[in-house]
Amino acid sequence: MTSVGAVVRDPGSSIKNKTGSWRTFKPTLDKEKCIDCGNCILFCPEGCITKDYDIDYDYCKGCGICAEECPVKAIKMERE
Amino acid sequence: MIKVMSANGAISEAVKMCKPKVIPVFPITPQTTISEYLAKFVADGVLDAEYIRVESEHSAISAAVGASGAGVRTFTATSSQGLALMHEILFVAAGMRTPIVLGNANRALSAPLSIWNDQQDSISERDTGWMQFFAENAQEALDFVIQAYKISEDHQVLLPSMVCVDGYILTHTVEPVDIPRQEDVDEFLPPYEPISFLDPKNPMSLGTFTDPDYYMEARYDMQTAMDGAKDVIRRVNKEFEEVFGRKHGLVESYKTEDAEIILVAMGSICGTIKTVVDYLREKGEKVGLLRVISFRPFPQEDIYQAVKGARRIAVLDKNISLGIGGVLFNEIKAKMDVNASGFILGLGGREISPDHIIEIIEKTRNPTETNKINWIGLKEEE
Numbered sequence: 001m002t003s004v005g006a007v008v009r010d011p012g013s014s015i016k017n018k019t020g021s022w023r024t025f026k027p028t029l030d031k032e033k034c035i036d037c038g039n040c041i042l043f044c045p046e047g048c049i050t051k052d053y054d055i056d057y058d059y060c061k062g063c064g065i066c067a068e069e070c071p072v073k074a075i076k077m078e079r080e
Numbered sequence: 081m082i083k084v085m086s087a088n089g090a091i092s093e094a095v096k097m098c099k100p101k102v103i104p105v106f107p108i109t110p111q112t113t114i115s116e117y118l119a120k121f122v123a124d125g126v127l128d129a130e131y132i133r134v135e136s137e138h139s140a141i142s143a144a145v146g147a148s149g150a151g152v153r154t155f156t157a158t159s160s161q162g163l164a165l166m167h168e169i170l171f172v173a174a175g176m177r178t179p180i181v182l183g184n185a186n187r188a189l190s191a192p193l194s195i196w197n198d199q200q201d202s203i204s205e206r207d208t209g210w211m212q213f214f215a216e217n218a219q220e221a222l223d224f225v226i227q228a229y230k231i232s233e234d235h236q237v238l239l240p241s242m243v244c245v246d247g248y249i250l251t252h253t254v255e256p257v258d259i260p261r262q263e264d265v266d267e268f269l270p271p272y273e274p275i276s277f278l279d280p281k282n283p284m285s286l287g288t289f290t291d292p293d294y295y296m297e298a299r300y301d302m303q304t305a306m307d308g309a310k311d312v313i314r315r316v317n318k319e320f321e322e323v324f325g326r327k328h329g330l331v332e333s334y335k336t337e338d339a340e341i342i343l344v345a346m347g348s349i350c351g352t353i354k355t356v357v358d359y360l361r362e363k364g365e366k367v368g369l370l371r372v373i374s375f376r377p378f379p380q381e382d383i384y385q386a387v388k389g390a391r392r393i394a395v396l397d398k399n400i401s402l403g404i405g406g407v408l409f410n411e412i413k414a415k416m417d418v419n420a421s422g423f424i425l426g427l428g429g430r431e432i433s434p435d436h437i438i439e440i441i442e443k444t445r446n447p448t449e450t451n452k453i454n455w456i457g458l459k460e461e462e
Contacts, residue, residue, distance in 0.1 A: 011284065
């Protein structure tokens with residue numbers, strides 16, 4: 001055991017847990033269709049979409065909220 | 081200094097001298113006077129603590145966990161339904177290794193609703209990772225609270241403790257109690273030194289989510305700590321005796337050495353049993369009492385050493401695990417090879433008289449069926 005009572009003494013260590021492995025459906029963003037509205041960035045609960053509309057697949061759990069909120073259907077959810 | 085007081089008064093006096101910094105308490109019969117005495121100590125300025133008037137027992141124990149996580153000594157107290165409402169957080173307190181001390185006024189659980197004594201409430205919390213110490217009288221209630229802090233806060237243990245006193249029988253009857261001097265308590269019980277606590281200068285996370293890579297080891301560590309607690313309890317008992325002159329142990333053996341029949345029980349009923357043992361000894365009957373003080377950690381070695389020479393033993397339970405019988409009886413049967421009979425008595429405040437104890441001894445001497453659940457004082461329809 002690392003410490004008594006499972007205390008985590010290293011702040012910020014939750015990033016070691018790459019939650020992208022939980023994903024069943026993978027979002028892909030078509031930058032040609034994208035109108036740069038920023039909805040997906042704002043709605044992503046994990047903060048996984050950058051200002052350049054790149055998706056961080058290390059932590060994207062595939063919830064599909066980005067695809068749901070995209071007004072021009074630029075994000076497709078596909079089974080991995 | 082000798083003062084006449086109830087076990088609730090004695091617990092409160094002990095808490096005052098142990099100087100907890102945070103006391104979240106929700107009143108419940110028959111614990112209520114503990115919450116009142118402690119509120120008065122804080123209001124009068126004789127106890128420098130944050131007294132939190134919480135909205136439930138779930139909140140009381142949650143606030144205690146939070147305060148303990150901030151690195152200070154804490155105390156709370158409850159009974160029966162209140163302890164049951166704490167159930168979820170009792171596991172959290174133990175798992176986060178917070179050395180909280182809790183005073184429990186043992187009372188029956190609903191339904192049917194009862195405010196009277198049995199030991200079902202704390203017995204039902206046996207798997208939570210809390211240590212449980214059952215007092216026989218008000219003096220022990222005071223002594224056990226002071227020792228419980230030292231045991232719980234030992235860095236080899238770091239598990240919370242429950243000091244259990246029988247509702248009404250101890251909480252609302254008065255007897256002389258030797259109140260120690262504050263300087264002696266200070267000498268015996270040093271300030272609490274946490275090994276990890278919430279500190280902005282040294283940030284860390286307590287009570288986090290764990291994935292399957294970590295959980296089992298955390299539970300293993302708790303079992304190791306619980307096992308090791310027995311030696312810590314023995315050491316603390318010895319240190320206590322050196323300072324205060326009163327001797328305690330994981331168990332108490334009363335006239336067991338040459339006894340043919342030994343009764344095994346916990347709490348205030350042991351006072352009645354000792355009287356009966358004395359009475360029968362005068363008539364030449366070889367009977368004795370083995371009192372279990374520490375129910376968790378379970379002192380099976382000490383129990384076995386004390387009862388192994390007896391022809392038969394009787395285990396008295398003021399609780400029942402429905403579908404199997406008395407918990408203490410079944411734990412003793414599981415841990416040692418003894419000829420034991422189990423008795424259920426005193427549920428929901430049912431009176432236990434010396435005649436009932438004599439009846440138990442007779443039934444143990446000539447048992448009909450050893451696996452039978454024997455009910456004492458039950459009104460059976462003809």
